[in-house]
Amino acid sequence: MMKVYTKTGDEGQTSLLSKQRVFKDHARVDAYGTVDEANAAMGLGKSLITNLPWAVEIIQHIQVELISLNADLATENLAVADYRITQDHVTRLESIIDSLEQKRIPQHYFVTPGTCSASAALDLARTMVRRAERCVVRLKRTEKVTPPVSLYLNRLSDVLFVLARCVEQEELIAEVKNKVLLALKGKQTNCTGEDRGNVLNKAKKMIALAEQKAMDIGVPMVIAVVDVGGNLVAQHRMDGALLASVSLALDKAYTAVALKMPTHEVAPLVTPGNPLFGLHTANGGRFIAFGGGFPIIVNGNIVGGLGVSGGAVDEDMIVAKAGLAIA
Structure with missing residues (x-):
């Protein structure tokens, strides 16, 4: 059984998928490490969502794609034919945004995160994705990054924003509905x-x-x-x-x-x-x-x-x- 610790990084270095040894604060490591943070926050959001299987499915699928995206980030000099994340993945995120916008009640004010636990976690993931996108922009100044990676992260932050709004909207509706039903039940007992x-x-x-x-x-x-x-x-x-x-x-x-x-x-x-x-x-x-x-x-x-x-x-x-x- 492989041990969790390998001791190969004790000197502050790690290996990329393309075998190069780099320091752990290298821009490439910073980029895929930040994506990993966002993935974890999305997992938290997923665990807090109840009775919305469609939302869980969206998150789960994206989490799997983020593993592939990180593999692209951790590989230097990747040939176009070997891209793990492609324009098709970006297009799929755009279709998710369009679909969620049909569900969402328009809001004409700035959002303050924290309406519900699940949406708060998704908003946290969104800010991490934004930071990951900035890390990739910085990385691209000195090294090659596959173009779909930047596009994917940009669209993903929009997906998480709209998804968070839809999740909190559905939770609020359920809460209000329960209050209405309780009030109605109470009122029924007062009628002769x-x-x-x-x-x-x-x-x-x-x-x-x-x-x-x-x-x-x-x-x-x-x-x-x-x-x-x-x-x-x-x-x-x-x-x-x-x-x-x-x-x-x-x-x-x-x-x-x-x-x-x-x-x-x-x-x-x-x-x-x-x-x-x-x-x-x-x-x-x-x-x-x-x-x-x-x-x-x-x-x-x-x-x-x-x-x-x-x-x-x-x-x-x-x-x-x-x-x-x-x-």
């Missing part, structure tokens, strides 16, 4: 059996009033009523109402119950820096952050939710309020 029993009767009357208002303003609507658990009690689609409004009306009613507030009040809370930032992407996008959904309140208790969709937001709200008049 009489309140719950009256929901269906009230739903029929609300739908009738809301439909009359929709007819008055000349806009065909979909009207939905859910109980305190967010389950559908009754739904009505007027002739000519948009098909998309069927799910939107139900989701508005659900959101109003889940968050215990009208849906038009949700919008300011889901913007960057506010308590429910990112919530509208949770639960398959079921949470709605524009008007048309209202909680149904009886004797001070939330017993259900009313959602209306089919017109402009203001029209949806007018029709919903008409239905609530019976509550």
Whole structure:
């Protein structure tokens, strides 16, 4: 069995893959040593990620590639045909960035690392990659470095930035969702059996009033009523109402119950820096952050939710309020 220690570096020198002996503070050693630090930090981030297998897979694949990149850095005078990291690897990182940008909610402010443990580790790895890139720039002034190495490190820092934002976004969404579900569970215990029993009767009357208002303003609507658990009690689609409004009306009613507030009040809370930032992407996008959904309140208790969709937001709200008049 090979020993971990070899004593060959006791005099402050080490061997490159291409067999040259150099001092351990050599620019080439500094470069691949810094990449190794970044790889370790990425491993920490990977270990802290839960329930995001796609993120773990991205990190794992890159970690394997970094071993090949370090082999390129540790080899002098590498022929083009022998490059381990090629332009194809760089292109793949660019495609990852593009894909992650589709997931990420845009942020128009400077990021302060530490929103969650996993993203903090990825941000740490990102700064190490930036340092590794600077080491390679310095190395290239005196020695040959394969061109894809610099490009790869540059793109990798961008991958880690966007990945960190996506990871913290998903963790925040999960945290908010859990809080909403706990709040909803607590609210359910406050409702009396009489309140719950009256929901269906009230739903029929609300739908009738809301439909009359929709007819008055000349806009065909979909009207939905859910109980305190967010389950559908009754739904009505007027002739000519948009098909998309069927799910939107139900989701508005659900959101109003889940968050215990009208849906038009949700919008300011889901913007960057506010308590429910990112919530509208949770639960398959079921949470709605524009008007048309209202909680149904009886004797001070939330017993259900009313959602209306089919017109402009203001029209949806007018029709919903008409239905609530019976509550």
